[in-house]
């Protein structure tokens with residue numbers, strides 16, 4: 001068992017008017033205490049006591065870039081208590097500048113800190129191998145270590161590969177048979193140490209071809225052992241994706257494929273456009289259709305991102321305190337929307353838990 005950091009003292013920002021009572025009460029009932037060890041039955045994610053659960057959370061930004069200052073216990077505590085998120089996603093950037101390939105030691109330190117922080121705060125954490133290409137041997141070493149050290153904690157969820165690329169659904173860099181084999185290998189590695197935590201498997205074409213995967217889902221790992229507690233990722237951005245992608249997802253759900261939306265947004269996919277150009281604005285109408293679809297199907301989702309990069313999808317300005325206690329001037333318009341969104345879901349009542 002790893003040594004966990006000490007619970008830091010809870011400080012309430014007086015400008016914000018968040019009552020101490022609010023924070024103390026959520027300390028007693030964290031998302032992980034509420035839902036326990038997650039499992040997959042049919043196409044549904046269930047809590048430890050067997051009730052369907054829909055979890056809503058935020059993705060951190062790439063571990064090596066701006067926003068990495070929020071990968072700590074205090075910021076995660078703030079996100080749990082003030083934003084009312086149920087989980088965090090931690091994307092370990094692999095190939096690009098300062099990523100895992102260049103500096104694995106820093107990446108390992110950062111993910112360890114984030115995992116310990118999530119355990120400390122009772123949040124689920126998706127450990128996301130945020131790669132552009134398959135690096136099976138490295139991924140095997142990485143997930144082997146993570147599952148060995150932390151697989152006994154119900155907090156951990158493994159995401160094996162973010163967004164396999166392609167030009168069109170028929171011109172792919174990684175096909176489903178390739179991704180399937182890659183995932184079967186990694187599932188076998190993780191299951192050596194951790195028999196039960198959820199594993200999220202990538203789907204081709206930027207995590208979109210879930211209908212294709214549903215025709216040929218993973219049944220056994222590379223050692224021939226039957227797989228369980230496996231879900232498949234779907235990504236959407238509301239300005240870009242609509243009915244056509246939902247149709248693929250409906251086909252997959254009808255075939256019983258469990259889906260987890262590990263990345264989504266109200267914006268489109270024009271991420272390189274700075275905020276002042278207003279080129280990638282949220283599509284509220286399209287988002288609302290997606291939201292209803294996820295709620296109707298009890299699909300968990302994760303919004304992108306807790307970054308400070310100058311793009312519409314970022315939630316924070318670079319002025320934001322690394323330890324949380326953010327005021328509205330630290331939050332971008334999307335950040336303000338996100339905070340309100342999670343707080344509203346909390347006030348309306350989360351999925352029933354085991355408490």
Ligand code: MG
Nearest residue numbers: 151152194197
């Ligand atoms: Mg486990």
